[in-house]
Amino acid sequence: MAKKQSKKKCDTSSVKLKADPMAEELAKLAWAIAHPARVQIVRLLIGRDACMCGEIVDCLPLAQSTVSQHLKILKESGLIQGEVDGPKVCYCVNPERLEQLKQWVAAL
DSSP, X not given: OOXXXXXXXOOGGGOOOOOOHHXXXXXXXXXXXXXXXXXXXXXXXXXXXXXXXXXXXXXXXXXXXXXXXXXXXXXXHTSEEEEEETTEEXXXXXXXXXXXXXXXXXXX
16 A cells, blocks of 8 residues: 655745746747647748748648637747738748747746
8 A cells, every 4th residue: 555645835934926027928938839730830930941821721731710820829929920921921930039938948
């Protein structure tokens, strides 16, 4: 029979959490890549200089409207950038923001 391990209680009397802008930004970026389709989009864009929305749609088993919604979320997070090119939008990874994400995750 397994012994019950006693759990140490967290002494919160001396713990004062302060606002942490880095934690908030990391959470925002983590939420942006919290969906498998968005991870696939970021991976796809990392491997290319730029990509039109239609090309991204062709690479994923998702409807164009669904891909557009995922692109919007990634763009709002700053992980990707979108530039209007006539009637189309050309997307690319924002390398500075991606590097921030990597550093913050490594710092966990």
